[in-house]
Amino acid sequence: MKGRSSTLLKFIILATLSMLILSACSSKSNSDTTAKVSKDENKTEQKIENEVSKENPIFVDKENKVVKVYATVNGKYLVSPTRHGLNWIEGKYGDQAVLKAYANPLKFNEALLEIGGVPAVAKGGDVSKEFEAKSDGKYILGDEVKVTVTWENAGKEYDINDVMVDSSGKKIVYKFGGNYDTQEAKMTGCYMCFDSCPAGITSNSTHPVGTFEGGHAEFHGNPDVLPEDGTPLTLTYSIVQ
Numbered sequence: 001m002k003g004r005s006s007t008l009l010k011f012i013i014l015a016t017l018s019m020l021i022l023s024a025c026s027s028k029s030n031s032d033t034t035a036k037v038s039k040d041e042n043k044t045e046q047k048i049e050n051e052v053s054k055e056n057p058i059f060v061d062k063e064n065k066v067v068k069v070y071a072t073v074n075g076k077y078l079v080s081p082t083r084h085g086l087n088w089i090e091g092k093y094g095d096q097a098v099l100k101a102y103a104n105p106l107k108f109n110e111a112l113l114e115i116g117g118v119p120a121v122a123k124g125g126d127v128s129k130e131f132e133a134k135s136d137g138k139y140i141l142g143d144e145v146k147v148t149v150t151w152e153n154a155g156k157e158y159d160i161n162d163v164m165v166d167s168s169g170k171k172i173v174y175k176f177g178g179n180y181d182t183q184e185a186k187m188t189g190c191y192m193c194f195d196s197c198p199a200g201i202t203s204n205s206t207h208p209v210g211t212f213e214g215g216h217a218e219f220h221g222n223p224d225v226l227p228e229d230g231t232p233l234t235l236t237y238s239i240v241q
Contacts, residue, residue: 052234057103060111067111067237069191071099073221075229081218083194085164085204086235091189098164098221099233105191109180109201117239118143119178130177130198137208140196142176144205144240147192151233163225166194168207168217175205176239194219202237 052059052070059068071086077098084097088105101108109119120130120142131138147160161172174192182199183190193200195207195217211217227233 054102054232057101058107058111060114062114065115065238067108067115069101069103069108069235069237071101071233071235073226073229073231073233074098074100078221078223078226078229081167081212081220083197083212083219084190085160085192085194085219087191088189091187094189097189097192098219098226099235101189101191105183105187105189105201106180108191109178109183112145112176112201112237112239115237115239117145117176119176119180121178121180123178123180125178125181127198130179131196131209134208137210138196139208140175140177140203140205142178142202145174145176145202146238146240147174147202148236149233150236151227151231154227154233157236158225163222164194165220165222166217167219170206170217173205174202177201177203 052068054070057070061068069086074095074097077084077096082096082098084093086099086101087094087097088101088103089095091105094100112119119125120140121127130141132141148157149160149163150157160174164172166172172194175196177197177200179197179199179201182188183201186199188199190197190200191202193203195204195211196209197203198209207217212219
């Protein structure tokens with residue numbers, strides 16, 4: 001009888017231990033599953049944030065120090081010359097750019113500041129420090145800004161010089177002019193101008209003020225690279241260190 005009791009006791013102990021082990025494993029499995037789901041959800045949220053759209057036209061990625069801007073192609077300026085690379089559709093010159101933006105340019109200015117950009121002229125700043133005077137004109141100052149462009153099925157990120165044409169053959173080099181006060185007052189809508197500009201948030205530092213108006217160079221989108229009229233695309237901006 002004593003032997004049977006001992007055996008029964010051992011059985012109960014083993015059964016209890018097995019239940020505890022199974023419970024622990026189940027708890028760990030549930031915990032791992034919850035963690036995985038949470039991680040996947042975070043990835044999804046991050047992906048959604050990074051996907052700019054007409055409803056979410058500007059995204060600031062502080063961690064990677066880039067600004068993403070949603071735009072669409074304006075087919076007219078794949079063939080006709082213009083001074084404007086990217087303009088806000090509601091700005092004064094909103095319909096005169098190769099690319100159309102869907103957020104106020106003041107938000108673009110703030111976005112570049114958030115990733116560490118230093119403009120030639122900050123809000124309330126000294127406009128006399130905006131340009132470098134040379135023998136052939138005034139050239140925009142401020143931090144250099146790298147610009148790339150992509151769209152669905154593009155296959156890669158294109159440098160701004162791949163998607164725009166400068167008749168002079170010079171390389172486009174954008175600088176963060178700033179011009180917050182000018183934009184706030186005149187709202188030209190200018191994100192990116194093809195020559196140095198006292199109104200554009202960024203403008204091309206390889207040409208002085210008045211290059212386009214003076215007929216010294218012409219600019220337009222590259223029809224051999226850019227997609228057709230109305231196609232959505234994403235521009236990515238970073239500050240050149």
